[in-house]
Amino acid sequence: MRSLTLHLKILITVLVTLGVLTTAYQIFVLGIPLTEDETADLWNIDARVELQANPREPVKVQMFVPPPAASHVSLNESFISNNYGVSVNRVDGNRRVTWSARRASGDQTLYYRMVLTKRYGGEQSEEKGPIFRESIPVEGPEKIAAEALLAPIRQHSADVETFISETIKRVNNLNDDNVGLLLGGDRSTANKARVIDLLLSIAHVPMERVNTIRLANGIAQTPELWLRSYNGTQWLYFNPETGEQGLPADRLIWWFGEEPLISVEGGRNPQVEFTLNNSQINAIRLAQLSDAQAQAGFLEYSLYGLPLQTQQxxxxxxxxxxxxxxILILRNLGGLQTLGTFTPVLIALAFRETQLGFGILLFTLVTALGLMLRSYLEHLKLQMLPRLSVVLTFVVVLMAVISLLSHKLGLERGLSIALFPMVILTMTIERLSITWEERGGAHAFKVAIGTLVAATLAYLLMTIPELTYFVFTFPGVLLIMVAFMLAMGRYRGYRLTELFRFKAFLKD
Structure with missing residues (x-):
């Protein structure tokens, strides 16, 4: 007996652990929403390219577009142009689109459009970078100014991270004469990045430019320059203006390196205008779209992978x-008497079609008339199988009559009576009649009321939309329910109704 109890405890523990782990994995790792009405951000990014084509010359326009990244999931990407060929190539970790045309003249407009979400993106997982670089040649006053700046930087830094931060801080101190000499009067972010790169190269610290777009709704913007360096284990990102470390979550990397965003052959005056629009989308629908585009397997092995009709x-x-x-709780803990465990649940399923009030009325009417017929058939001394066949036929005829009368009276809800499980109603009538014969009419009435109450409560619970979504999306909770059912199977204590029945004994 002790080994059986230990076995049951281990089984319950395993089921609960599996249920909790699978549900937690879906919620915290896959990011599946907890509620059906939860929404997520969807970003629509448009890059509008305008240029003037040279007459009677081939036109070739090249522009960087965002590279694949773990931080976001691209749902759609399109290149819109008129009479242009389009190709996308990968160059040094970047992606570059090329529009080309044999002949074009006048003003030209090209579009790049991207739809992405960062909800189901992961952490950045870039490839490893260099940890050493050669120095940029520098001579004369610039070399003296650079060495003068590097001396305190080395003194106030302990590793690559602090060295770069201190360098950015020094270069942004515009009151320093050495900085002014190296900047040469140009205080732009790009020129500051050039000076930072120069100082870091002398110290053999690698540095790379990162051009980003800020995910902000309705803001006209140009690519924002950041810097990054590999410290041997991970990439470190820095703002060249403030020294801020860590790429903000609202930044999208567009391309790496010093090359300009766009280059044109056979044209002039290229301009790129970015337009970003944020919208909301149902989170579970977004998970399905992300799964289809990124092939990440969010919902591949879930019930959402079934056809829609099967899902329903x-x-x-x-x-x-x-x-x-x-029903188990009502019977084992509450002491409610019903016609078995599954009959109330099946009746509750029928209530989904008829709705609760009309369903209770129809169930009561059909059961009462069926009991009257069953009582009459008892006097004929029929065997059980013919008797059940007659009752089943009577139930079918009665359901048809009620449906016909409901239609004539304009009560279309009454037509749903045909969806009642006929066999369940027949067996309910048979079992109630047997209970009536064995235990009396009062007990049979009490069991019938208990069955109806249990079916009603089960219906109210089973039709909660939030609960239906949660169980359907996270079926691992069923393992937790099975564990609870197993634990209930060893319960030998008092039921709630027995506490009232034996109240006097408890007082003694």
Whole structure:
């Protein structure tokens, strides 16, 4: 007996652990939303390219577009142009689109459009970078100014991270004469990045330019320059203006390196205008779109991978254990008497079609008339199988009559009576009649009321939309429910109704 108890405890622990782990994995790792109405951000990014084509010359326009990254999932990407060929190539970790045309003249407009989400993106997982570089040649006063700046930088830094931060801080001190000499009067971010790169090269610290776009709604913007360096284990990102470390979450990397965003052959005056628009989308729908585009397997092995019609069926079926659990609690803990465990649940499923009020009325009417017929057939001394066949036929005829009368009276809801499980109603009538014969009419009435109450409560629980979504999306909770059912199977204590029955004994 002790080994059996230990075995049951281990089984319950394993089921609960598996249920909790699978549900937590879906929520915290895959990012599946907890509620059906939860929404997520969807970003629409448009890059509008305008230029003037030279007459009677081939036109070739090249522009960097965002490289694949773990930080976001691209749902759609399109290149819009008129009479241009389009190709996308990878160059040194970047992606570059090329528009080309044999002949073009006048003003030209090209579009690049991208739809992305960062909800199902992960951490940045770039390839490893260099940890050493050669120095940029520098002579004369510039060399003296650079050495003068590097001396305190080396003194106030302990590693690559602090060395770069201190360098950026020194270069942004415009009151320093050495900085002024190296900047040469140009205080732009790009020129500051050039001076930072020069100082870091002398110290053999590698540095790379990162051009980003800020994910902000309705703001006209140009690419923002950041710097990054590899410290041997990870990439470190820095703002060249403030020294801020760490790429903000609202930044999208557009391209790496010093090359300009766009280059044109056979044209002039190229301009790129960025327009960003943020919208909301249902989070579970977004998860499905992300799964299809990124092939990340978010929902590949979930019930959402089934056809829609099959999903609708399983959304009903998967709630049956919830109803069974309700009946189990009502019977084992509450002491409510019903016609078995599954009959109230099946009646609750029928209530989904007829709705609760009309369903209770129809169930009561059909059951009462069926009991009257069953009582009459008892006097004929028929065997059980013919008797059940007659009752089943009577139930079918009665359901048809009620549906016909409901239609004539304009009560279309009454037509749903045809969806009642005929066999369940027949067996309910048979079992109630047997209970009546064995235990009396009062007990049979009490069991019938208990069955109806249990079916009503099960229906109310099984039709909660939030609960249906949660169980359908996170089926691992069913393992936790099975563990609870197993624990309930060893319960030998008092039921709630027995506490009232034996109140006097408890007082003694």
């Amino acid at each position: 069926t399983y959304q009903i079926m998967i709630m049956i254990p919830i109803g069974v659990l309700m």
